[in-house]
Amino acid sequence: MSDIIHLLPDSVANQIAAGEVIQRPASCLKELVENSLDAGASHIRVIVRDAGRTLLQVVDDGKGMSPTDARMAFERHATSKISQASDLFQLRTMGFRGEALASICAVAHVEVQTRRVEDEVGTRIEIAGSEVLSQEIVQCPVGTNMRVKNLFYNVPARRKFLKTNQTELRNLITEYQRIVLVNPQVQFTFVSDDEIIYDLTPSTLKQRIEAVFGHSTKPFTSHLVDIATETELVRISGFIGKPETTGKNSQQYMFVNGRYMRHPYFHKALMTAYSGMLLPDHTPSYFLYFDIQPDAIDVNIHPTKTEIKFADEQAIFQILLAAIRESLGKFNVAPSLDFTTESQLDFPHRSVATSTIAAPHIQVDPTYNPFKSQTARQTVSGWEQLYQQPIPTQPKTIEQLFEEPKITEHTPLLQLDNRYILALTANGIMMIHQHRAHTCVLYKVLREQLGNHQATTQPLLFPEIVELTQDDLSTLEQLLPELSSVGFGVEQFSPAAYSITAVPALLGQKNAADAILQVIHKVQDTEHSAKEQWQEMIALSLAEQMAIPQGKALTEIEMRDLVERLQQTSLRYLPNGKAISTLLSHDEIQKRF
Ligand code: ADP
Ligand code: MG
Numbered sequence: 157m158s159d160i161i162h163l164l165p166d167s168v169a170n171q172i173a174a175g176e177v178i179q180r181p182a183s184c185l186k187e188l189v190e191n192s193l194d195a196g197a198s199h200i201r202v203i204v205r206d207a208g209r210t211l212l213q214v215v216d217d218g219k220g221m222s223p224t225d226a227r228m229a230f231e232r233h234a235t236s237k238i239s240q241a242s243d244l245f246q247l248r249t250m251g252f253r254g255e256a257l258a259s260i261c262a263v264a265h266v267e268v269q270t271r272r273v274e275d276e277v278g279t280r281i282e283i284a285g286s287e288v289l290s291q292e293i294v295q296c297p298v299g300t301n302m303r304v305k306n307l308f309y310n311v312p313a314r315r316k317f318l319k320t321n322q323t324e325l326r327n328l329i330t331e332y333q334r335i336v337l338v339n340p341q342v343q344f345t346f347v348s349d350d351e352i353i354y355d356l357t358p359s360t361l362k363q364r365i366e367a368v369f370g371h372s373t374k375p376f377t378s379h380l381v382d383i384a385t386e387t388e389l390v391r392i393s394g395f396i397g398k399p400e401t402t403g404k405n406s407q408q409y410m411f412v413n414g415r416y417m418r419h420p421y422f423h424k425a426l427m428t429a430y431s432g433m434l435l436p437d438h439t440p441s442y443f444l445y446f447d448i449q450p451d452a453i454d455v456n457i458h459p460t461k462t463e464i465k466f467a468d469e470q471a472i473f474q475i476l477l478a479a480i481r482e483s484l485g486k487f488n489v490a491p492s493l494d495f496t497t498e499s500q501l502d503f504p505h506r507s508v509a510t511s512t513i514a515a516p517h518i519q520v521d522p523t524y525n526p527f528k529s530q531t532a533r534q535t536v537s538g539w540e541q542l543y544q545q546p547i548p549t550q551p552k553t554i555e556q557l558f559e560e561p562k563i564t565e566h567t568p569l570l571q572l573d574n575r576y577i578l579a580l581t582a583n584g585i586m587m588i589h590q591h592r593a594h595t596c597v598l599y600k601v602l603r604e605q606l607g608n609h610q611a612t613t614q615p616l617l618f619p620e621i622v623e624l625t626q627d628d629l630s631t632l633e634q635l636l637p638e639l640s641s642v643g644f645g646v647e648q649f650s651p652a653a654y655s656i657t658a659v660p661a662l663l664g665q666k667n668a669a670d671a672i673l674q675v676i677h678k679v680q681d682t683e684h685s686a687k688e689q690w691q692e693m694i695a696l697s698l699a700e701q702m703a704i705p706q707g708k709a710l711t712e713i714e715m716r717d718l719v720e721r722l723q724q725t726s727l728r729y730l731p732n733g734k735a736i737s738t739l740l741s742h743d744e745i746q747k748r749f
Contacts, residue, residue, distance in 0.1 A: 167286035170232055170262035171311065177259040180318060181208025181307055182327035184264075187256035188302050189335050192216035194237065194249045195300065198358070199343040202332065206349070207324035209307060217299040220272040223279040227291060230266070230283055232258040245451040250415065262286045263314070264307045270300040285310050317630055319680065329353065333368055334416035337409055337443065340364035362395065365443060369407060376405070380441065381486070385479035390448045390472050392479055396426070397441035399433035399484070406441040408733075412453060413446070417464040423733050425473045429480035431738050436589075439733060444476070563723060569715045575706045577715050584741040588719065591706045592736045597721045598662065598699035599730070602642055606691045611643035612661040619655040622669040624676075626652075631676045638694050644672065662702050671701050692731055 164172075178184050185208065192200045195218025205211035221229060228234045235254030238247070260266060261283040271278030278296035282289040308314040318324055325348060336344045336354070340361045346354040356367050362377050370376035380395035397406060410417050422444070430440055454465035466472055563569075568580045577593070579586040605611040624632060632646075632654060639646055645658030656668045663671060678697040679690050704710070710718070728736055 166232065167262060170258050170286050177255050178263060178307075179314075180327060181212055181324055182331040184208065184212055184260055184304055184307060185214070185328055186331045186335070187251070187260065188212070188214040188304070189332070190250035191256065191302075192218055192300065193335070193339060193342065194251055195219045197299065197342065199345075201345045201347070203347045204325075204328060204349070207321040208304075208328055209318065209321070209324070210305060212304045212307065213302065215299070215301045217297070220275075220278070220299050221270045222272060222275070223291070223293075226268060226270050226279045226281055227288070229268075230257045230261045230281075230286075230288075234258065247450045248413070258286070260304055263311050264309065265305040267303040267305070268300065269294055269296045271296050271298050273298045316626075317634075319627060323680075334409070334411075337364060337368060338411045338414050338416065338445065361443075361445075365395070369405070380443075381483050383444070383479050383483045385475060385482075387475055389452070389468060390446055390475060392444060392446055392476060394443045394445045395441075396444075396480060396483060399430060399440060406439055408439060408442055410442070410444045411446065412448060412464055412466075413450065415464070416462060418462040419464065420729075420731070420733065421469055421473060422476055424729055425476045426480055427729065427733065427735060429477050429484060431735070432740070432744060433484070437734065446472070563719055565716065569712060569719065571710050571715060574709050577710070577719060579719065581739075584739050584743075584745065586737055586739050588722065588737040589706075589735070590708070590710065590718070591703050592730055592734060593718055593722045594703035595696070595699045596725055596727050596730055596736050597718065598702050599695050600725050600727075601662075602695035602698055603691065605642050606638055606695060609641040611641060613643035613645065613658045614661045614663075615645065615658045616656060616668065619657045620668045621649055621653050621655050622672060623653045627680070628673070628676050631680055632672070635675065635679065635690065635694065638691060639672070639675070642694070642698060644668075646672070660698070660702075663698070664702070666701060671698065674701060696731055 177187070181204070185202065185204075189200055189202065192214055195216060197216035197218035199217050201213075201215040203211065203213040203215070225236070231254075233254045234257075235252060237243075237249045237252045237254075243252075257266075262285060265282075265284040267280070267282050269278055269280045277293050279291065280294040280296070281291045308318070319327075328348075329346075332344075332346060332354070336342075336356055340363070341358050343358050344354060344356040345352070354368070356364065359367065362380075365380075366375065366377045377395070379397050381398060382394075383396050384393045385391070408423070410419055410422060426440070426442060426444075434440065448466070452467045454467075563579045563581055563586065570578045570580075571590075572578050572587075575590060577588040577590055579588065629652065636646060643658065643660030643662075644656065646654050646656055649655040654672075656672065659666075659668045659671070675694050675697045678693045681693075722736070728738075730736060
């Protein structure tokens with residue numbers, strides 16, 4: 157028998173890799189703009205047509221490429237940014253994998269013009285489906301002009317998975333905002349179908365935030381107060397929203413070393429600092445910029461992932477918590493101050509007074525190794541003092557803060573307004589949001605079921621037919637395995653409809669078709685289509701639908717059961733960041749008298 161294993165041709169391998177890196181126009185935009193930033197551009201123009209489907213062009217005035225480099229740039233693993241593994245720990249560029257251009261040119265028509273300042277003439281290359289169609293000399297300005305046309309022209313399945321132009325444009329803008337909010341010194345222009353969406357001039361960070369989120373009639377940054385702290389481990393700067401202004405327009409952003417990140421644990425630090433100050437369901441705005449030694453974070457970040465691992469998360473959690481408390485404390489002690497003018501916002505910072513993160517001045521201790529197994533307290537010097545400074549609202553130790561009040565079978569429980577369970581604990585009154593508590597318990601159960609397929613299912617006597625749009629159909633097809641693991645029986649009924657033959661037992665009498673549609677739309681609303689995130693969204697969406705509502709009277713036995721199961725999850729926040737429970741401490745009660 158002859159051998160059957162062979163290496164895939166590059167064009168095929170690149171197309172497969174492209175599926176990972178380039179999921180939609182927004183991921184393509186991110187890669188191209190990051191390349192322009194890495195090339196030191198001071199003005200970056202983005203031009204899109206049909207939300208990037210037919211054209212996605214990025215023009216920069218960066219350092220450009222030589223003719224050979226321009227050709228090399230489209231090879232897989234071709235990068236100028238690292239050359240050995242150890243460079244990964246000193247990373248200061250956005251890119252380093254050398255995958256993006258190879259991926260893009262595997263699934264689109266790409267045309268690049270580029271020139272370095274030292275060259276008289278530039279280079280123009282045309283590539284489609286990883287194949288170089290032409291390379292020639294051209295007259296062009298210094299910098300790089302990348303035109304990506306007909307994205308996914310040769311991958312119909314991907315094309316089909318794209319959402320409406322409106323949704324894809326929103327995805328483009330979301331991705332774009334994450335970049336412009338961290339590079340205020342760079343000029344950015346964004347044009348979509350000949351309409352100027354953004355024209356952002358170089359500015360301070362605060363002006364940039366205003367330019368992105370403010371309206372002429374409704375200033376945005378007047379609601380923000382500064383935060384700034386610097387320790388040997390990390391420097392954190394930026395702005396946080398005043399507690400009473402956490403309405404619909406609130407925005408949450410975290411960045412590390414110039415890169416956008418999502419960090420539920422740090423988000424929790426923030427919510428902890430605000431606890432007791434916010435209206436229910438409200439999240440404050442924040443723009444937090446972390447600067448840290450590159451070797452103290454996990455650099456091997458997947459291009460489509462926004463979660464970032466820190467070596468010393470717990471210590472940073474405490475530093476962040478203290479810094480936010482301090483800013484809020486300043487705010488609290490002087491509630492009558494008018495914060496709307498720039499000068500009053502300029503609190504004297506203990507360490508760094510800055511509103512941009514352009515040039516980080518981190519004191520580097522060359523012998524310092526954050527991965528060494530030291531305790532958080534030893535690793536970080538400085539933050540203890542910081543914490544011990546008198547913070548008006550918080551005379552507690554960190555240990556006390558994180559001690560969960562124990563609720564035992566003897567703890568008195570009361571239901572307030574048919575909405576909240578109040579537990580009279582030794583540390584104060586624990587207030588529990590009943591719907592979220594139940595959502596949390598069910599969420600945990602569903603997450604487990606998604607992992608091991610052990611749901612109890614309940615066949616429907618009369619199958620329900622659900623009609624779907626093209627968008628919804630393609631999402632549903634991708635979700636079928638997950639839906640079956642949590643107990644749904646779903647079968648294709650006609651080209652545009654599915655029939656639901658069974659539902660998870662936990663769903664009870666709820667409408668099955670509605671439940672599935674809600675899941676589909678929740679998944680569509682998530683920015684990336686990574687499996688883990690789907691699972692999170694599916695579990696959360698179903699749990700929310702199955703959970704007892706606010707307004708339902710509970711018996712004492714029901715309350716005890718819920719509280720006990722909630723304690724087993726040891727969660728205080730839902731994956732969407734919403735608080736499940738909050739403690740009204742003895743101190744806080746005392747203060748009211
Ligand atoms: P990476 O950014 O991970 O190195 P890419 O595939 O995105 O990989 O780019 C490959 C290489 O092409 C980069 O390392 C860089 O040298 C060059 N390059 C890409 N875009 C630009 C640009 N806009 N200006 C100058 N050089 C660029
Ligand atoms: Mg890159």
